[in-house]
Amino acid sequence: MTKSNDKHDQHRDIDEILQEVYANTQPPDSWPALRERIGAAVSDRRRRARSEHRQIAFWRRAALAMAACLMVSIGLLLHRQAPRHSGDSPDAAGTAGGFALLTQAQTDRLVQAFAQVRGLFADQHPWLMIDSAGASQMGLTLPQGPGHREEGLVVLRLAVEETGREDGRRYADLVVFPRQEVVCTLQTAAGSTIELRLVPVLGKDGRVDIDFVARLDGQTREGRVTQVGRDAFSSLAQLRLGASSFNLGATARPIPLSGARIAL
């Protein structure tokens, strides 16, 4: 009987044999042991990936710091070169219709520099301001809303004028991405500091609107100026300090991003 069963066990259809061999295949230790090994390898890979992610974050931060240094250097360089190359005094900017603080060539170089370094900042965008009082400011902020990368840059010229004083005008050129919030300060000729928070908004027809909040000695003015002039200053706000009155104005020029991008 046993012999007959063995015989039956040995002789069968080929598909049956293959499926039996397949079903009886198992690791030498056990399935749970193999599962445990795979689980350990997966966990180990995840741990390593997290560690690599942390390293990438570190190097990204280092690159960010280096890019910031680069931006400051570019700003300082442009600021030092501006009066020599432009040949215009800052006071003539409003009437000349051009940009005395930044010439066209310097603006183009700055735009190119922005195009090259912006990849280092990930979602953050840089802005840079150079003023005629001899200071430069820069920062990184998140743009408000999508599509900012394709829109290019906006070069704003800000002017602070003390009413009734011909020599009381101070200028600042601000290079910024559309819909990017900038928080900066402007010096008046009298030495007071205006704190300014502004967001340029680029319209489809190329016009620039500015949302702003200006603060001087406790007074705050806020609002939106639509269709800021390209060649003539549009008034943003009037601020008072004691007996003096200051007019804050701006011109705006949208510039498409140009120049080679560095793949990062």
Next chain:
Amino acid sequence: MTEPSATREHQTGDRQAFPALVDRHYQSVYRLAYHYAGNHQDAGDICQQTFLIALERIGSLRDRERFEGWVLVIASNLLRRRIRHAVHGRRWLRKGRRDIGRQADPAGAAASCGDAGRNERAQAVRTALQKMPEKMRLAAILVLMEGRPQKDVAGILNCSPATICRCVEAAKDLLRADLREFID
């Protein structure tokens, strides 16, 4: 948790979803690797490597319902790449053929006559598979042993269903010849 939802949940960052996918498929990957390589050590390595690659690349898997087929594609590519690796490939194959002779029932010593017969059949199948060309061997394992549809296997091995049909028929002839002592 269904396979597409487990895949989607892993892709969206759920860490518990990937182990569920491993649980579901590690045995079929291991069996494929074992019958292709012919030894447990390489089968374990390939199985482990397959899931590590799947972990890295799961984000690129668009059709979430095809996780199993995708994992088997990874495993079969690893197996083929490994065997094609010139010098190592030859050693690996020789090792596989040597190991076939040594391997006994993994569950332990075969005590009964039934186990002895089963071991003999398993050994004969492994030896026959090792004689086959790589595509025929993969087709034989996936179609004849796992029972997958030929159309699915054609997708996994990136060839036409007609090619798989020819491979399977040729593999069956070879197996019939090598296993004739066990067949009615």
